[in-house]
Amino acid sequence: MHIVGIGTATPSNRYTKSECLAAFRNSDWFDRLDARAHFVATTVLQRDNGIDARHLAVDALDEVFAIDPDMLASRFLRHAPQLAAQAAQRALAHAGLEPAQIDAVVVSTCTGYLCPGLSGHVVERIGLRRDVRAFDLVGQGCAAALPNLMLGEALLSSPGCEHVLSVCTEVCSAAMYLDNDPGVLISACLFGDGAGAAVLSRRASPHGRCIAWRAGASLMEPAQRSALMFEQRGGMLRNILTRAVPALAADYAQRVLHKVLEPRGLHTGSIGTWVMHAGGRDVLQALEQRLELQLGDLRYSAAMLREYGNLSSAFVYFVLEAALADAAAPGWWWLSSFGAGFSCHGALLEVD
Structure with a gap:
């Protein structure tokens, strides 16, 4: 794809x-x-x-x-x-x-x-x-x-x-x-x-950059459902957000990343561009620490968070668009989102 x-x-x-x-x-x-x-x-x-x-x-x-x-x-x-x-x-x-x-x-x-x-x-x-x-x-x-x-x-x-x-x-x-x-x-x-x-x-674009989806993976832990979810109250959606979310996001993001990279002989250092859901500032900091990223690796996520806030499911499209607009270097890119469930998903992209 x-x-x-x-x-x-x-x-x-x-x-x-x-x-x-x-x-x-x-x-x-x-x-x-x-x-x-x-x-x-x-x-x-x-x-x-x-x-x-x-x-x-x-x-x-x-x-x-x-x-x-x-x-x-x-x-x-x-x-x-x-x-x-x-x-x-x-x-x-x-x-x-x-x-x-x-x-x-x-x-x-x-x-x-x-x-x-x-x-x-x-x-x-x-x-x-x-x-x-x-x-x-x-x-x-x-x-x-x-x-x-x-x-x-x-x-x-x-x-x-x-x-x-x-x-x-x-x-x-x-x-x-x-x-x-x-x-x-x-x-x-x-x-x-x-x-x-x-x-x-099915095929690459005849114009512009080639963004190939190489592999994806998911993890879900229903036992952590209450950490981040909507509930119905008074006929309206009430968001439940707990202090555990940054640590959960970092843990699951790391596990999904390794699940995809290790069978392919890749590692965190193989990824040149990170296209990550942000959640919030605390989540970004937790991701940076757990994945042992360099300062600036999450710059596109941070920039989109600063300008737009957390856009929920739409957020990673904004981050991917920002990376493309900045002509981010070709190579391996990592695309990942996480949220209610508690669930986390990731995909390895090859971009030229």
Whole structure:
């Protein structure tokens, strides 16, 4: 399998940490929450948490604090199809392909639910064929991009499938929830809205760089499910984020990496470019330490986190796009995502 096109999209409105903190202090929610909650939110939004700003699907920040099931569902329905279609169109343009050339589409999300699913909206908005094979993947959280790509790889091995469109779209502002729990508050300060897409093909692109998917692997530990997950409360999604996440992410990322590299006689030093889900600043630091990386190895992940925040499943498309835009050196690249489950996935790419 080859990745022949990449595209990303975000809402147009960008909000800094200081703007978010001011909006929180001016909201009704500030008086509803206790002093500890004020301290947590203020600390996260004032310190260097690795994030400068986020793009959110709201016209003004006070909309974020209008939290009820109907409002959040409406926000997801309005923005998720739009973001997914924009990213997909940009990926197709990068690949130099027309919509009619796509034989299958796989769409992932965890921040909202539609039936019929998001795939139908993508088919309609970008003009895919009506006989396209369409799949919707839900409930995989921040890790979803790699399972999405793995399904694309499987589809490309089936008869009559030459090109697959992979899309991850998340409207995290449509999964907003606030209470006094520190993990809930930190989540509200970390996540942004956006979509990423990739065009997958059996053959390399005739123009541009060759990005070949050589091998992938996954690990899941359901016993750690409660460390990072959504739960339903009051008809809304409530994100559970625990202190164990950075260590879990680093542990599983290392195990998946070794599972792929060791049979091929490769090691961590063989990887020239790292395309990693960030999660947050603490997660990046844990990854750097556990994998014994050099300063700057995770620069693309850090840069995307600083500009966009945690985009959940869409994040790694932004990191891959950034590495390509920077003309990162050819050789072995490592692509990895992790999240709810607790799950972790990785893939070895050969890029020329």
